[in-house]
Amino acid sequence: MGYYKGYSSHFKIVSGNIERRAKFSPPAENAPIVTKATESVKVIDSTLARGIKDGNPTGKIVGNKVESKKNNLVYFWTKLKIEKSEQVFHVWSYQLPNEKWKIMKNKKLKIPATAGYRFFTGLRLSKEGNWKVEALDQDGNILVKRKFSLAFKK
Numbered sequence: 001m002g003y004y005k006g007y008s009s010h011f012k013i014v015s016g017n018i019e020r021r022a023k024f025s026p027p028a029e030n031a032p033i034v035t036k037a038t039e040s041v042k043v044i045d046s047t048l049a050r051g052i053k054d055g056n057p058t059g060k061i062v063g064n065k066v067e068s069k070k071n072n073l074v075y076f077w078t079k080l081k082i083e084k085s086e087q088v089f090h091v092w093s094y095q096l097p098n099e100k101w102k103i104m105k106n107k108k109l110k111i112p113a114t115a116g117y118r119f120f121t122g123l124r125l126s127k128e129g130n131w132k133v134e135a136l137d138q139d140g141n142i143l144v145k146r147k148f149s150l151a152f153k154k
Contacts, residue, residue: 040083041137044116046144048133049075055118064148070126076133077120078144085112087138090121095130125150 048066050059050073057077068074076090092105107121125131132147 040086041088041143042081043135043144044079044081046076046078046135046146048146048148049077049120051075052077052120052122055120057120061148066125066131066148066150067153068125068150070152071124073122074125075120075122076135076146077118078135079116079118080111080135080143081115082111082113082117085110087111088119088143089136089138090119090133091136092121092123092133093131094127095132097129101132128152 047057048061049057050061050068052058052075057075061074066074076092078088078090080088082088087108087110089109090105090107091103093101094104095101105121105123109119111117111119121133123133128150130147130149132145134145135143137143
């Protein structure tokens with residue numbers, strides 16, 4: 001069992017699922033990307049994208065402001081170097097102004113030891129506002145985080 005530590009909140013990973021243990025304190029700023037390495041996992045690359053072709057991102061999203069049509073898919077693509085077989089999670093969360101973060105999707109993947117494993121998750125974004133997507137290792141450490149604000153095209 002690991003703990004995911006984000007802001008003033010703690011999450012517990014139990015049987016491959018992330019459970020809330022305390023309330024989130026929203027961040028003061030909307031920093032777009034945070035990347036960290038652990039002993040056994042290193043992030044080689046990651047991006048938000050509008051599509052995936054042959055396992056690679058297309059239409060990369062740059063910056064922390066995303067404009068899209070309602071219910072369009074957005075993808076989070078990650079390439080990792082892994083020393084030993086490990087579970088990795090992609091966690092998509094949404095936040096209304098002055099509210100707690102709410103987990104909208106939690107995808108678990110068991111990854112073998114490799115020098116460059118690529119994987120992605122997609123989500124249909126149906127709500128305007130603040131979003132974040134994080135890749136976590138099996139102990140709940142944040143490997144990479146991408147935060148963005150979504151506005152629908154008129």
